[in-house]
Amino acid sequence: MTTLIRPWTGSVDLRREVSVVSPAPRDVWRQALAADPSALPSQTPEWTDWLCRTRGFTDASRLYEFADGRRLLLPLLARTAAGVRLTEESMPYGFGYGGPLVMGGEPSPDQARAVLDDLARRPVLRSSLAPLPRASAKWSAIAPPGVVRVPYLAHVLDLEGGFEQVRSTRFRSGAKRNIRRALKQPLEVRSGAGSGVVEAFAELNRRAVERWARQRGQPLWLARLVDRQRDRVGQLASAIDALGPMVRAWTAYLHGEPVAVNVALHFGAQAYGWLSAVDADLARRTQAGALLLSLELEEACASGVRWFQLGESDPGSGVAQYKELYGGVPVSWSALRFERLPMTAADHRLRAVAGRLASLGRGRAGAVDR
Incomplete structure (x- = not known):
């Protein structure tokens, strides 16, 4: 379907109408991927199709065609209930980074404003943009008043120079020491998505759920229910089938018992620790x-990856410190949300209540009758 939008009245270069086609034609989508060196695995049509098939989303991608011939393609996923479209997001929380694919370089400020203007006008409860962290500042700078900014902390590792340079100049001494220690262990390491990775991941995920329940003082049945809703094992199994060579996996065993699994997604010059x-x-x-992270990064370097996205962490957390140990550079960024109802504020309140309940559970679990 083709629609027309008008840029904000403050635009200088785009006083003429902008044509929008949705869903975006797949042949143009392929051209956009090939022409954008920053393209991510989560911006591919395979990613969209996989999420539509397995998580109930609808392809709402949008192709913007400007008067000067420039084209931007925005991967966009819609959530629908009872036939009513509720949200349109690029990308929904937990499903990678979004933002537009740009043919011929970065969008001009006016072209970027036209995309945000279009999202702000969408007839849904929430539309959102979660761009690549390193590009987020440019989008935040032109966002209109009233947009909801959701802050995150990501870590990004620059692989320029190859693995030996990354290892020698970006790994900290503690990281090198950990790898040397791992190499002295009788570990069996397997690479590839067909090397029993799903079975190993399922077993390790089961142990992790039980550990989290104990740490939080949470009933095991509740922890397992939350895990079933997240369905990490099912996501991995279906992604291997749907995404093919984009999925890269490493598994470590000790005396035949799984110890660790790392799964990354590759596309072009970008990789994402998934x-x-x-x-x-x-x-x-x-x-x-x-050891697995080191091998994962070495493989990425050999594959021509320039940027390895290590994902989000809480500032100052052990996870954030671990990523920095291996060369990850912290990048503060914000997702932009246009909301007709205060959905983000409500979500924060629910999370706060859940956190208080979890703390209460931990207190009760640790109490001693006197």
Whole structure:
């Protein structure tokens, strides 16, 4: 379907109408991927199709064609209930980064404003843009008043120069020590998505759910229910089938027992550390996670990847410190949300209540009758 939008009245270069086609034609989508060196795995049509098939989304991608012949293509996923479209997001939380693919370089400020203007006018409860963290500042700078900014902390590793340079100049001494320790262990390491990775991931994920329940003082049945809703194992199994060579996996075993699994997504010059699972005790003892991350980064360098996205963490957390140990550079960024109802504020309140309940559960679990 083709529609027409008008840029904001403040635009200088785009006083004429902008044509929008949705869903975006797949042949143009392929051209946009090939022409954008920053294209991400989560911006591919395979990613969209996979999420539509397995998570109930609808392809709402939009192709913007400007008067000067420039084209931007925005991967966009819609959530529908009872036939009513509720949200349109690029990308929904937990499903990678979005933002437009740009043919011929970065969009001009006016072209970027036209995209945000279009999202702000969408007849849904929420539309959102979660761009690549390193590009986020440019989008935030032109966002209109009233937009909801959701802050995150990501870590990004620059692989320029190849693995030896990354290892020697970006890994900290603690990272190198962990890898040396891992190499002394009787670990068996397998690479590839067909090397029993789903079975190993399922077992490690099961152990992790039980560990989290104990740590939080949470009933095991509730922890398992939350895990079933997240369906990390099912996501991995279906992604291997749907995404093919984009999925790269590494698995470590100790005496035949799975210790750690790392799964990354590759596309062009970008890689994204997607899923991981470990046996906390065995991984701490053997440093298997350090070895897998090192091998993962070495493979990315050999594949021509320039930027490795290490994902989001809480500032100052152990996870954030771990990423920095291996050269990850912290990048503060914000997702932009246009909301007709205060959905983000409501979500924050629900999370706060859940956190208080979890703390209460931990207190009760640790109480001693006197």
